[in-house]
Amino acid sequence: MAHADREEIIQVVLDYLAQYDTSGTPGLDEDLFESGRVNSLFSIQLVGFLENTFRIKITVTDLDLQNFATVNRVADLVLAKSATTTGA
């Protein structure tokens, strides 16, 4: 699913999140860790999921919990990485 648009990315992330958090759809700017929807270990799973699903490579410098804290920021990261990842 390389080069998905923002709407698609958000929907995929929300669907993935829904497997772990059954308490309803979060706000796109809601801090998923602070609100207790998922714990920070979830971010590690999310990294693998994003890499596989969107065929992107997340690098060490991207590994900041803040990049994974809200749905919007995850979408920002995927879009930025999709733009820089070639051959996907």
Added chain:
Amino acid sequence: MSESSAARTIGVVGAGGIGLSVAADFVIHGFGVVLVDIDESRLEKSRDELSRAVLYGPMLRTALPRVPVEEALARTVFTTRLEALASCEFVVENVTESWDVKRGLYRELDAVLPPGVGIGVNTSSISIGRLAAETTRAPDVIGIHFMNPSYLKDAVEIMRGAETSDACLARVSGILEALGKSAVVVGDFPGFVSNRISHLFFNEAIRVVEEQGVEPATVDAVFKKCFGHRMGPLETADLIGLDTVALTLDHLYDSYGDEKFRCAELLRSMVKTQRLGRKTGHGFYQYGPVQPS
């Protein structure tokens, strides 16, 4: 990494979930590690898991040093030979929560390790004094209950056996300090403080799912949202490994003879069908794909 810290080598026996995270904790903090497991394929998998822990640890806990993955792997020896532990200043044992397995291992460790090298028992419930009695170095045997994942935790529960020396306790406190951890010292009784209590509520949470049909996420949400816990009991049980949780409950039941520790049937059946939690990708929750071994 300073010369002095590079010279310090710790042995880690058992490359399961907790053993691996303990090994990663030491490597992240500049130690060399000799990681021993009887299973070659398990060790092979450990390289990836150690790499990921070293990579992701500092994201989850920003105070952790960032160690390049190549350096972490270069500082770790992966081996099936217990003899490789002879150069270690201290050994942390993390094998399965079974008296028979641990007992045999302690006799072997005692034969392989030079006199004075201490052994930290990373156990959920097995008596430190009983294991120490299998060795000729009882004063150097101490319980160190690392929580999973070790590199994200600020403290460990220390179980002092009847014969554990002050010197051993002091040495372990020094090692923990190098990991940025503090110690809470408790006595040597089945389950200690942590698991005697936590496994009761894991078990009770499982019964609520089994008997009342409440969704796991709902049970956990009560703990997270109402009590402010970072993780709910079922998520925590999945993280520990449901096989370990069941073995610990069995051990507590045998030790205290109290019905309250009887393992829930749902937990038993999940263990039988290999729904062991994070490590098999499926427990009370589904997890990302398990890395092929």
